[in-house]
Amino acid sequence: MEHEGRGLDKHSGHTPNVFRDRFFISLILTLPVLLYSPLVSRVFGFEAPLFPGSFLVSPILSATIFFYGGFVFLKGAYGELKSRLPGMMTLIALAISVAFLYSLATLVFPLGEPLFWEMSSLITIMLLGHWIEMRAVSSASGALRELSKLLPDMAEKFVSRDRTETVAVADLAKGDIVLVKPGGQIPSDGIVIEGETDVNESMVTGESLPVSKSAGDQVIAGTVNGTGAIRVRLDKVGEDTALAGIMRLVAQAQASRSKIQDLADRAAYYLTLIAVGVGTLTMFVWLFLLDRDIAYSLQRTVAVLVITCPHALGLAIPLVTSISTTLSAKNGLLVREKLALELARNVDVALFDKTGTLTSGELGVTDLVGTRSFDEDKVLQWAASLEQSSEHAVAAGIVRAARDKKVNFLKVKNVKAIPGKGIRGTIQSKEVYVGGPALLSELKKRVPEAVSVNVSAMSEQGKTAVYLIVSGSVVGALGVADTVRPESRQAVEALHKLGIRVAMVTGDAEPVARWVSKDLGIDEYFAGVLPEDKEKMVKKLQGDGSRVAVIGDGINDAPALASADVGIAIGAGTDVAIESAGIVLIKNDPRDVVKIIKLARANYRKMIENLIWATGYNVLAIPAAAGVFLPFGIILSPALAALLM
Template structure:
């Protein structure tokens, strides 16, 4: 195994640990063989056998530790059942048991109480509390009912569900999480790159030290080749960078596994390493600190305008739009059974609203700043009512018919129950918390007061979010951006650390270094805590691995022979293995951290 590893390292021109071990074994074997066939000296057969045995033990400890850290992928894979109950002939039809691989998109599957959901899908019948803890890190069961999405691997509670298959195989959320974990475990941080370089340099240092040892002792003890060679072999054995090669990768593997179990998916090791240095966390409001569910609170009209008429015009304009505010207005119209009318020439006004033509008249639904852009002003009564609504953290959109402001619709975005605690946890770590939103300043400041947020950037257009991150970075602050939407992607990429909410879009997730599997903003504080603990363990392991070589190499070379300290090759192998064990055990202590 060691010889094959050395050949591979030399072929790739990257000599390292295996090359050093092989060199020590070959030198000891060759010299012992020569002594056995008549060369004057003392053979090393016993020491060589002991050396190989302890080297194998150290290698086994290393591989066991690494495989144990990679077990996170195995645990995720176990969440998926091998078989599913496919429903035949509609929701109330009979079922047949089939392999999960035999399912097709659009198939219906029955999920019985206590069983795992086999695929990602949409509930078409039933209701149940689902345990998604191994996917999101959230221990509290989540209630799901008709029309809501379920994730493969989650476990149904007491309810029975019928689920329509929407994603299969590699497209499921669990498969995506497994890819993220695997990629993160394969990636390297700056500290690991440094350790790899140190391990590579140690090969040349060991060769130089062995050569110097050979020359010096050949001059000092020319008649004792056995002693000289023993010193050379001991130097080569002790210099094996087992501990140094294991110091960083094992900590990285374990931290990735810990993160996955807590709903923190690390896409980029650099991001996890840098998270401990964050000075400012910038949250996008909608979908992160809030649930992103807009609901109409009130329709306030100008004198003489019926509420349902104003709502009908607004919903007719917003019907083609996908913005949450637009969907909330259309939903309210449907709830009130207000008829929509035909709207032509629809146009989205990026970050400000939408406009269309109804009965040959331009109708616009838009943010307050749109009024200023057009030089329009609402009546005093409307303006006062709008200020009061904004003061209650409600979003106000005006309805403009031609050039007349005929009313406004106020909407509220539900603040997540966990957001206040998320801000408090960050403050406890000495981190500033800022928020950006496309809503009015009044809405932004109302939410900030409710949550205790330090800074607010309001009325920010989608294209300006990255500029807001850059503004915070100007004074040298290291910024973490937390977002979930397509328009957050540039800001996530601009930030020192980009953190995407797992419920967000694929574009946002691809732009982030870390993904929160759930939508719980408290995960940001967990990221910083895990980052600090991981980096601390990395430094501890590096200090031990390098310090061991600094002390052990001179002793192996025989500098303390004059005071009676002489390290044999076998004892050198023991020392080398002890260093590996210490590094492995210290890395395992990371599992005790509570995030």
């Protein structure tokens, strides 16, 4: 975890498992230390079994705990001091070192009771706190691995006009010609030289509709071919591809994220200065001004150093985070980064990706246009009956709409796909076509004015018009678009009530963006935005000081998610979007963005309360440990100071 203005990672080189293993081993070793502690024996009236050398149990086990369990803190303190940035690690290392050395000294000199059990318990509890913290705040660095999974491992490369051989994608070179079969992934950027198909580019460009491709059109690595086989001449390979560019953007955004100063570390920084200062002053006053012996002066100093490192401070932040992340997960919110949850409370702008976030990411029928001979229900019935035989995304949307309305499908014969244009078949002995404007042009059919007017309105909203042609006449049309989630309107309204500006960014055209934005009451939108420009939009919004949350689900959203103040991935999104985000909406509900912001505010408030409680008692405890209240009969021994930690 890096900290703003500090740049030091207190957990560098550590993993949650390191703290977990050291915690459990230290816990096991601490138990006998407690059993053989004189103070514990007096308090609970329990006498541990005695045997020759039993007096060495506490020193030997405590030394093991100090060097094994405490090593991570000593190493962390060394790094902080080397960087001249003392913090939590320095404070812990200082307390356990003084307690350990003091305890060893009591074995040789008559200084008082040793602090072996106090030191052991302090190390054990601090290991627990840091283990919880690392589990709660560690973020996966697998976004780039998920991006690389988009590329196929192998490709069909032409070695002659009609013969191909399977080669590794890494061995492809610029100028190679490859065969991409239906349903296959494009292995590298290139140009179609033969064949027609539709390509699903949504994972890279954000475009919700499959894009028609024919000779001369550009295709992008990682996108998925539709129903037609195509030959592609590669013009970019390896690091030059669009996908590689997105990978670089994600890597740069993750590396350049600013980190705010962790609240516990800030408190520890000041407590370290106070501990050293007050401890030194205490030693000086008792030894030289009040003329007490070295043993008493050292006891007072150790008490100050020990009490300044409260157990609660080590747990104040990670425990709240752990509890809040657990509770949020039960409510469909997965917090992957503590920092994201902490920053969410101050979000000014919620920037939503359209496809798959505010919309379902699936095409559906939004409009039905009938004629005198075919009413709207009949248009849907005939079109869906024919489209059942197609695997096209538009066809799937029409069939889904018919099933939702419980339409009875008709028997269809002689079905034949018309690549890039539509489909034809026979229903009730009549020749039927379903397709877009390209099909009308090929068949040279005129659209009735009653249908044309409605289709024009659909086009203005960016919807795709699909025509139904029966026995040579256009008898109806369907409007197909990426359908808006019902929950999106409530999410936008709730965010407005919280005083948060709502914006939308999409790779779709202006009419689509305008229609969705108006429908949902969104404040501003950005249309036709490419993946690299989405990240620029985030930086532009941040330029006026706004703190931006980006909510998206696609690979094209990954750079924006990583560079935003808070990245929130819709749960049904791609793995790479989830890996790039700090928070994931498991239930695929944009209203959960509102829950996240409310949770973040409550989480921060509770952390502040815990820090106040964890450090506030030092106002009285430190003077008491130093002996300031001795005239009133109040003084803290090192052992009692350890209890109060």
